[in-house]
Amino acid sequence: MYAILDIETTGGQYNEEGITEIAIYKYDGHEVVDQFISLVNPEKPIQPFVVKLTGINNAMLRSAPKFYEVAKRIIEITEGCIIVAHNSQFDYRVLRTEFNRLGYNYERQSLCTVELSQKLLPEQKSHSLGKLVRALGIPMSDRHRATGDAMATVHLFKLLLSKDTTKEIVKSLIKTDQKKGIPPKLFDILEGIPAVTGLYYIYKENGDLIYIGKSRNIKKRLHQHFTATSGKSKRIQRDTYAVKYEETGSELIALLKECQEIKVNKPVYNRAQKKTVFPWSVYVEKNSEGYLCLSLQKTDGRKKEIISFSSATDGKNALHRIVEQYNLCKKINGLESPSKPSCFGLELNTCNGACVGNESVEEYNKRVQEFVDNNSFYNQSMIIIDRGRTVEERSAVLIEKGEYKGYAFYNLNYQITKPDILKNILIPMDNNRDAKNIIKSYIRKKKALKIVRL
Structure with missing residues (x-):
């Protein structure tokens, strides 16, 4: 018995996605004998690019x-079944993660129709679901919705089963x-590792430092390294001889130290982080009409960026949120085609008409400048107060005239509100573009963070 399913999610970081829609068809090898289809409230916002892809928005899920x-119901309909999905590793992982959050260990056998089609249909140029079903003449509706993708997978799986007459290939891929x-x-x-926030350093037997990481729970993160099955994780498992850790209490200090120490030590398994951590940035430019435009570009060290991102996707999603938050025009900010006479927001009354000259340059630019002032600390001085390593301790990060100076830990009995006092106990750190970003x-994400403006 098979449970052929498809899941749509909110998008986001690995293992932090939420399910927005699920479709399951119970299949006995000949016909569908049961089904379950439902939208799901993920209790977290959907990434803008996912809304555009699936058509599922936050309002639909409330x-x-x-x-x-x-x-x-999911447990009941999949009981005794093999989970079948197109890229089952993703769907099954997301499903297991949701059950883990409920404290339930959900385990089923799984089978991936991507792998199965690669074995049985090697002549196909693409094994993505959309291209594969089109090439095979399988009808498909509601693409990128759970019910449409799951039903297309049912038809595809039925065809693949008929091609594997001995069922040896199917059995080998379960x-x-x-x-x-x-x-x-x-x-x-x-x-010997505690469940604390900080950095960890992984060493080979000859003393070489091979990996530096940070986590809000070092023990849990190392457990993931030691049990994961990716090529990189297996190499770390093979080479690990000793692990040292440094507790910081503050996630911000852990992030800053990780960034600096990877650049200095260049551990062999931190290759991806040796380069710029934030290769995409938002800049402010003035267009020919005088309106200030927010533009997502490759980070350019010669220009002053406002905010930066680790990927173009993160940057574009953030730009959509910024435009909505500050009531800006999507067309002016490059989020809609410049060939259109006006932006779609003008029809929805979410744009004040800057794209057609109905809003004055002064009024529009005032809101853009508000965004710039809230998110750029060039020439600003501040102390960021955060958690310490114990309940009696706090941490402080010093920014002076837009430059990151370093961090310190201090006892709650003392008040650190002036740079001169803080400098006496400050641990100096490198000021660079990645550290500032x-x-x-961190400031953008942690709304309740205590910041002392100087």
């Missing part, structure tokens, strides 16, 4: 059931969850 309300054991050497290392990103 009255939808939350995952815990549909969890029992994956069974196995308890992830940790080798005794790594288990002993993990036993880490600080700006």
Whole structure:
């Protein structure tokens, strides 16, 4: 018995996605014998690019059931079934993650129709679901919606089963969850690591530093390294001889130290982070009509960026949110085609008409400048107060005239509100573009952060 499913999610960071829609068709090898289809309230916002892709928006999900309300039905309809999905690794992982949040260990065998089609249909140029079903003449509706994609997968799976007459290929690709054991050497290392916020340093037997990481829970993060099955994780597991850690309490200080120490030490398994951490930035430019435009570009060290991002996708999603928050025009900010006479927001009354000259340059630019002032700390001086390593301690990060100076820890009995006092206990750090962008990103995300403006 098979449970053929498709899941739509909010998008976002790995293992932090929320389910927005799920469709499951119970298939006995000949016909669908049961089905479950539902929108799901993920209790978190959907990324703008996902809204555009699926058509599912936050308003549609407000009255939808939350995952815990549909969890029992999902368990029942998939009981005794092999989970089948196109890229089952993603759908099954997301499903397991949701159950883990409820404290339930959800385990099923799984089968991926991408892998199955690659074995049985090697002549196909593409094995993506859309291109594959079109090439095979399989009808498809509601692309990028769970019900449409899941039903297309049912038809595809039926065809693949008919091609695998002995069912040997299907059997060989069925994956069974196995308890992830940790080798005794790594288990002993993990036993000595606490569940605290800070940095960890992984060393080879000859003393070479091979990896530097940061986490809000060092023990949990190392456990992930020691049990993951990716090529990089397996190499780390093979080479790890010792792990040292440094507790910071503050996630901001952990991020800043990680960035600096990777640049200095260049550990072999931190290749991706040796380069600029934030290669995309938002800049402010003035167009020919005098309106200030926000533009997402490759980071340019010769220009002053406002905020920066680790990927173009993150930057574009953030730009959509900024435009909405400050009631700006999407066309002026490059989020809609310049060939159109006006932006779509003008029809929805969410744009004041700057794109057609109906709003004065002064009024429009005032809101853009408000965004710039709130997100850029060029020439600004401040102390960022955050958690310390104990309940009696706090941390402080000093920014002076737009330059990151360093950090310190201090006891709650003392008040650190002046740079001269802070400098006496300050641990100096390098001031660079990545460090400043880490600080700006942290301030943007942590709304309740205490900041002393100087």
